[in-house]
Amino acid sequence: MTDTSSILLSVQDLKVYFHGEDEIARAVDGMDFEVRERETVCLVGESGCGKTVSALAIMGLIPCPPAEVSGGRIIFGGNNLLGLDETELERIRGRRIGMVFQEPLTSLNPVLTIGEQIAEPLRVHTSMPASEIAQFSAQLLQDVGIDRPQERLRDYPHQLSGGQRQRVMIAMALACGPELIIADEPTTALDVTVQAQILRLLSALQRSRALSVLYITHDLGVVSQIADRVYVMYAGIIVEHGTVAHIFKDPRHPYTRALLASLPSRKKRGRRLYSIPGSVPHPAHKPPGCPFHPRCSMAIAACREQHPGLCEFAHGHTARCPVAAGVWR
């Protein structure tokens, strides 16, 4: 991917806070990232680091209250999505941004047929006549690799396997020809062989339909397969950003390094796997300074006091660690 291609989605300083009984959980705390046209961007991080919340914020689906988007801008195709009202958002959801959820088993309505559900975004967003909708839905199912689509259209979700259901979800997200697909851990609930098929399907569709994909996952193996660029998240902020080569060959942030060190590999056969000491801070009780410093092997006194800024290590490769960059000593 070249830097000259235009930016489709740009999230700037996004903050999403959850208001609890007597504390505020800062789930997403000043996040910046962008997705360019026709590229696959991965958002990686541990459970609870704010990946899903930021995706829901883009779709305008944050449960509000208790959550609240407290700041920042989400620029999509020139509009700030946070400034739109519900009707305008409904026109963007499903039509210009598609979303694929984590659980294909529960994300389909059990009492409607596959055909009715695929037709739903077409009915809501287009004025396609009913006869064409059926044909178009069958074509969509064919495109996502489902055999005998005409018959499948009359099936109910429980008659399909997990992988087929996730394919149906992808077909629904694609129905109106969106520019961006947000996939929130779409393969987590599936077994490994099906996962590989779905990943291949997503990258094939991305090429053939000139889509941008924002792929949210905690699985670094998946990232290395599909991503063009990677954002590593920790406790609601982006700690490192770069191309796949940057992140996997030359990680700079101690968190990214620790994550990669804890991956199993052939070289580490027979040895005990590395695990990062400690656990992710609760979003309501984040440590001051760098949120990673209590678990960091490189932490110095300054890490406890100052919020680390972004440091550039190479063109298009930044990490939020001034210690690694040699700025703080």
Added chain:
Amino acid sequence: MLLTAVLLSGAALLAAGVRTLGAVVLVSGHAWLFFSISPWGFRRRKSPAPWMRFFLKGTIQVDTVIMRFVDIMLCFPSFFLILTVVALLPASIYTIMIVIGLTSWEGTARFVRAEFLSLREQDFVAAARALGVGNFRIIFRHMTPNAIAPVLVSATIGIASAILTEAGLSFLGFGVPPPHATWGNILSDGKRFIFDAPWLTFIPGAAILLVVLAFNLFGEGLRDILNPKLRQRN
């Protein structure tokens, strides 16, 4: 006899129909109200934005008002309420129908509300929202079909209980007035001759039993048919 059965079933069906329809409309309506205003349910929180707090208050009140009204209606012993109303109003088959309908919708209303509250949190509702489907369409196209099957089942059982109520009223002489024959009437007329001609009470009694049983079984069958998991592949 046949005429009676038809008439009575019609009355009971209408009564049950009125109450189910009422309950569904009412509950869907108010589900729509609080669903649309606070999309993801109202959990308790301390400091929402001022305008949100205003709406939040509003939504809780809409739901509370309706459900407390249901609670009040449930407090009346419905059979005696019916007796009172029938005693005050001119007795006719329509009065009986409307009164039975108006005093037996609360259970269904509560039931539908509970269904909607749990459906609202389902993933497929979130998925529908992510497709850009509006609140109105989500309620009537995505949630109602999920809630309607148990409601229909409870409605058929409601028909049975409405028939029983009417038979009870007629037996006591407060039911449908004489020119129309109902099973309850026949029963109470026959009870004077119970030792000389026991079939006069036995046959209408058996008819009530059969019809009530039939509606209950019909409800069971309906539940199986409406469940897509049990439906045969066509």
